[in-house]
Amino acid sequence: MTSTYNGIGRHEEWANLRRPDREESDGVNVGRIERVISGAAGVALALVSLRQRRLRALLLPIAGGLVSRAITGRCSVNRALGRNTADEDRVSPVASLGRGEGIKVEQAVAISRPREEVFQFWRNFENLPRFMDHLESVQVVDESRSHWVAKGPAGTKVEWDAEIHNEIPNELIAWRSLPGSEVDNAGSVHFSPAHDGGTEVRVVLRYDPPAGKVGATMARLFGEEPSQQVAEDLRRFKQVMEAGEAAAVRI
Numbered sequence: 571m572t573s574t575y576n577g578i579g580r581h582e583e584w585a586n587l588r589r590p591d592r593e594e595s596d597g598v599n600v601g602r603i604e605r606v607i608s609g610a611a612g613v614a615l616a617l618v619s620l621r622q623r624r625l626r627a628l629l630l631p632i633a634g635g636l637v638s639r640a641i642t643g644r645c646s647v648n649r650a651l652g653r654n655t656a657d658e659d660r661v662s663p664v665a666s667l668g669r670g671e672g673i674k675v676e677q678a679v680a681i682s683r684p685r686e687e688v689f690q691f692w693r694n695f696e697n698l699p700r701f702m703d704h705l706e707s708v709q710v711v712d713e714s715r716s717h718w719v720a721k722g723p724a725g726t727k728v729e730w731d732a733e734i735h736n737e738i739p740n741e742l743i744a745w746r747s748l749p750g751s752e753v754d755n756a757g758s759v760h761f762s763p764a765h766d767g768g769t770e771v772r773v774v775l776r777y778d779p780p781a782g783k784v785g786a787t788m789a790r791l792f793g794e795e796p797s798q799q800v801a802e803d804l805r806r807f808k809q810v811m812e813a814g815e816a817a818a819v820r821i
Contacts (some may be wrong), residue, residue, distance in 0.1 A: 598643035601655035605640045612636030662773075677806040678772040683811045685769040689740045689761045691811065692771075701806035704799055728752045729772045754778045771807070773800055 600608070617632035619626040639645050641712045648654060681688055691697055695716050699705040706719040706727065714734045730751030736744035736758070746756035755777035762770045775796075 579718055597649075599648040599654040600639055600645050601644045605643055608636045612638075612640060637655075669733055673796060675775045675800050676773065677797065677800045677804055678770060679808050680764050680766075680768060680770050681808050681811050682764075682766065682768040684767075685761050685763060686740050688769045688771060688811055692759060692761075692807075695741060701810050702803045703806070704803075720753075730755070771804065773804065775800065809813030 610634045610637070614628045615636065619629035619633060622629070653745055695708040695710055698708050704721050706721060708719075709717040711717060711731075715731060716733075717731050718729065720728045730753055731748040732745045732751075732755075733748055734743060734745050736742060741761055742758060744756075744758040755775065757773065757775035757777075760770075760772040760774070762772070764770045777796075
């Protein structure tokens, strides 16, 4: 049985994986923790001012400013200092690395199999080398940790340990590499119902390759462009799930 890859891919360098967030354009510059603290402090000062009439004229404006800071997330002092603690809240809990440049890959494919079945097959990471051509092996250590060995450019090997840090059964698996890994990486796999009763699988990956941009350029020279790799992996995954066998011919 021959399967057709149905997906849309994107590959770009970027600074971080972020939530779609309107905060970047509306002047918010106070992080969530600071907003909670500001709100609590503002309410406390307001209560004190009700009991201390002589201090009311001084405390009420301060209390109002703190409450406003908590509600709006905007602070004129932060703006004047060029400080923005809201940036710390914008790293996605689904897939994130520390700040710095990296490479992002996003690909999706539609599979004519039930979502639970597709999720369970992927969740057993030792199945992944069956359709991920760049993987040599994945050894599951425990429920959240695993050891990965991948093929690098020019016949080299790359190894790392990873952990699952967010999981929603039949919907989401999110992972990140552990400290000391040869390649810092993080990502997520999303499983969504498709219109025909099947499953849409969307992979979002971000990684910092060995030697940074130089390593990424070398990989492309060796014909190992990351976005194409992921697209081919998903095509083979589709065939494994729908036909029960991996693709014999590479694109």
